[in-house]
Amino acid sequence: MPQRSGIGVLGFGNRVGGLVAQLVASNPQIELVSVCDPAPGSVKAAQAMAPALQVCADPAEMLQNPRVGWVLIGSPNQFHREHASLAMRAGKHVFCEKPLATNLSDCLAIRDVVRETSRSFFFGLVLRYAPLYTRVRALLDEGSIGEIISVEFNETLGFNHGGYIHQDWRRHRAAAGTHMLEKCCHDIDIVNWMVGSRATSVASFGGLRFFTPANRHIADEIGPNPANGRRAFQDWPQSNHDPFTLDKDIVDHQVAIIEFANGVRASFHTNCSAAISERRLLLLGTRGAIRADLNTGTVELQKLGWDEPRIVHRVTSTLADHAGADAQLVVALADWILRSVPPRTGIDHALDSAITCFGIDQALDERRVIEMQPLWKKAGIG
Ligand SMILES: NC(=O)c1ccc[n+]([C@@H]2O[C@H](COP(=O)([O-])OP(=O)(O)OC[C@H]3O[C@@H](n4cnc5c(N)ncnc54)[C@H](O)[C@@H]3O)[C@@H](O)[C@H]2O)c1
Structure with a gap:
């Protein structure tokens, strides 16, 4: 049997552990060769998939292994x-989960290494692989709503999802960056893709109003999940910390407005304790409108006119795997590793979404409109 393509994983947690499980199960030519993760439980999960794998105390040890051609960062x-x-400098191709990094200088440092080393860089903006958004993009490409004039979009998170974020390492900006960056960089990227332009001015308000000690009683009043006895806001399997503590520095709700270079204007809303969870995109154009919601798997197209029918596309989706996007991403990862097919999302998309988020959070922190040009200039973009 020819030698299999070897992958190494830095950070074998829920996300990349889950992707790798699907990747190796569906591609016998790909082998999980090496793992580096300080958590014994994560290493155990990797060993359950590949009992003979190399367990490394630090990334350098993995990167010396010639059997590792591709490094997945989770x-x-x-x-x-x-x-x-480190991985690209060691000659490895890299898949890196979103967001690119927690601040602009780290993002630019990664971009510089991609340029210097010419390694292939696959960035984990998984929603570009969601069948629902590829359908919306195709409708735009067909000209079905003409030119986009304005956009409304949101990510309102179910209350257990929000509770998970507010108990995890994601609640610390030093580890995760802001909520906008860590969670909503996907949504910003999708709108960048649909609008086909970059933000020129942004403004934002937001804060922490729900996940505070004063609201802990709401969890008591809702009571435990009758199905499994788990406490409200902590129903995700990994949620073992009380999300209503103040040892965190992220927001639990935020709104933003964005003006793009091509004249499109957009507004965004995120909330971490929503009773109605949506990932909805409303695009209003010169000839019609598209409304799409990833959580219901529905795309509606309405042309401007007197008797135009509302065309409803049902794009099958389950929320569990990013509405079908994870399966497509796994196919893309296999194509990238086994057949050198370039990824759909790379360093440029990573930077565009991160920098837009940095501008939005600067606007929130400084309570003023931020002109994006200096940020793009700093990054040498545009
Ligand atoms: N694309 C998506 O939709 C999506 C979804 C979830 C998470 N993510 C991203 O994936 C990454 C991981 O998130 P997660 O939900 O799997 O978190 P997680 O906490 O489940 O996993 C993180 C893993 O990294 C390990 N780790 C910690 N410090 C490390 C270090 N110095 N070196 C190596 N490993 C280390 C932890 O022990 C853990 O096993 C994050 O960047 C997150 O933003 C992306």
Whole structure:
């Protein structure tokens, strides 16, 4: 049997552990060769998949292994710069989970290493692989709503999802970056893709109003989940910390407005304790409108006119795997590793979404409109 393509994983947690399980199960030519993760439980999960794999105390040990051609990075965001840079400098191709890094200088450092080393860099903006968004993009490409004039989009998270974020390492900006960056960089990227332009001005308000000690009684009043006895807001399997503590520095709700270079204007809303969870995109154009919601798997197209029918596309989706996007991403990862097919999402998309988020959070922190040009200039973009 020819030698299999070897992958190494830096940070074998829920996300990349889950992707690798699907990747190796569906591609016998790909072998999980090496893992580096300080958590014994994560290493055990990797060993369950590949009993003979190399377990490394630090990334350098993995990167010396010639059997590792591709490194997949699923560590907390604060480590992405170090892990991606070391791996590419060691000659490995890299898949890095979103967001790119927690601050602009780390993002630019990764971009510089991609340029210097010419390694292939696959960035985990999984929603570009969601069948629902590819359908919306195709409708735009067909000209079905003409030119986009304005956009409304949101990510309102179910209350247990929000509770998970507010108990995890994601609640610390030092580890994760802001909520906008860590969670909503996907949504910003999708709108960048649909609008086909970059933000020129942004403004934002947000804060922490729900996941505070004063609201802990709401969990008591809702009571435990009758199905499994787990406490409200902590129904995700990994949720073992009380999300109503103040040892965190992220927001639990935020709104933003964005003006793009091509004149499109957009508004965004995120909330971490929603009773109605949506990932909805409303695009209003010169000839019609598209409304799409990833959570219901529905795309509606309405042309401007007197008797135009509302065309409803049902794009099958389950929320569990990013509405079908994870399966498509796994196919893309296999194509990338086995057949050198370039990824759909790379360093440029990573930077565009991260920098837009940095501008939005600067606007929130400084309570003023931020002109994006200096940020793009700093990054040498545009
Ligand atoms: N694309 C998506 O939709 C999506 C979804 C979830 C998470 N993510 C991203 O994936 C990454 C991991 O998130 P997760 O939900 O799997 O978190 P997680 O906490 O489940 O996993 C993180 C893993 O990294 C390990 N780790 C911590 N420090 C490390 C270090 N210095 N070196 C190596 N490993 C280290 C932890 O022990 C853990 O096993 C994050 O960047 C997150 O933003 C992306």
